[in-house]
Amino acid sequence: MSGMVQQLCKVQSCDEVAAKTFLLRFTSSEISASAQPGQFVNVLAAETGEGPLLRRPFSIARVDDNIVELLFHAIGTGTILLSRKRPGETIDVLGPLGQSFHVDADYGTALIVAGGIGVAPFPFLTADLLKRGKRIETFVGYRNAGQILTSYLQNIHIATDDSSKGFHGNVVQLFEPFLDRTDLGKAKIFACGPTVMLKALTELAKRKNICCEVSLEGHMACGVGLCQGCPVERTGDGAKYALVCKDGPIFLTTDIIL
């Protein structure tokens, strides 16, 4: 993990950009310089005793000059505390952590599939893919129209569970027919979202013989491999588990069992 730092970073802004969904921007010339799409940071919102004990891991949503952006749902004590950060306040950030998406592989079309807040790593990935001249098609699924986030994404296809916008149904149901009717050439799937969605995609990618890389979430304490708290089962021989924090959070679906 070259480039990993632990530092107090100044919050530039923190705004609610969709229902219970916040965009937090903080300054770090070190993290912004070394971060790669798919990597994450482990954030401590408050001093010991003033909030949850452990850090919270967040995908890096985007890097803009020396600013790093995080997208998250404020749903628990830690994320709610973080959502209340005001410009000028600091957060303790450890990162960038983990492995990045493999963007340089042999494919012409990038198929991004996101469920809910699983959209978080994709603005960053999209910027990188654009630089590489890849065609990008993005599929996002949400519970309802109030949760939709599409900033910095390309060629967006929307699904909502309640039909308040776009396709009525889940994002995999929207994605599969698109695969069937579109000539994509050699494609690669990049996905992040609930486990049930990633399982369905794993199955679909296998059936269609498309390479699929996913970003996993895991309960972890340290984010760097010290605690061994975030195992994911591996396929094949060798060690039974990989760690989401260190070996991931990005995995090929053929390498893991969800």
Added chain:
Amino acid sequence: MAAPIKNKVKTSFTLRGVEFKNRVFVASGTFGYGDEVRTLVDVSRLGGIFTKSLSWKPRAGNPPQRIVETASGMLNSIGLANIGVHTFIEQKLPYLRALDTRIIANIAASSLQEYCDILGLLEEQEGIAAYEINVSCPNVKEGGLNFGTDCSMTGKITASLRKLTHKALIIKLTPNVTHISEFARAVEAEGADAVSVINTLIGMAIDIKTRKPKLSTVTGGLSGPAIKPVALAKVYEVAKSVKIPIFGIGGIASAEDAIEFLLAGATAVQVGTMNFVDPAISVKIADGLATYAREHGISDMGTLVGALDADLKFSVLQSWL
């Protein structure tokens, strides 16, 4: 005007003839094999690194979920996931050996023979300063009962390992017993050089939506600041019962916490769970201890060990004023 001369504080201590330069250590299982956070922590400032528990064969560990955060603490059920002693010797020890700090190998096993085999193999290696024995493992031969909750078994492990090494033998005691001091006395009688007090407390958390336990193994080990008062009381209990040194462990998050442990009777402290929150916290604690010593005119940190003022009348009076 010349700058004031900083008082030199003696931070070192000796265990079985080996000098440890500081009384602050990182606890087993909370610092990996020392290489994960090498860019963030100056380990040369520490007394030493207690390695992740080593078993004879690699252990995959438990399925997820292995970790749950609780009030001021966390539950873990890692299942002693580790690379095994052979891989440790090949891949990790060369790196650890080169560090400017002491390496204490933590050993975990599921039979008495396995403890002996692991220690025997490590005895042939260079660069290990001492051993810490994790007795909080299921004893496979005795129906999976925890070694560490069986006083005679804990003593037997100590006696067997004592015969195999001249290096310091530190037994890490579990608090999940009625009287931890009995266990401390048993291992002292069998030749242990020190005890580590305490390992995690058994705990549990339930998801009320699914009615399922939050850990895959139902119960797990509670650690972090939540257990500090318990740990402190156990250190105090053990300190009154044995003469061998104590490594105090349990939720240490600051220099103030570490000082409390020294006053209660710990010769040194191990920082555990807080390494997950701040990988550099152990060095900050070592710095804080030195600052405290200088501010209080203490020239040797050792004078704090067991220096609790137990004059209760005075304490009560002071808290009322």
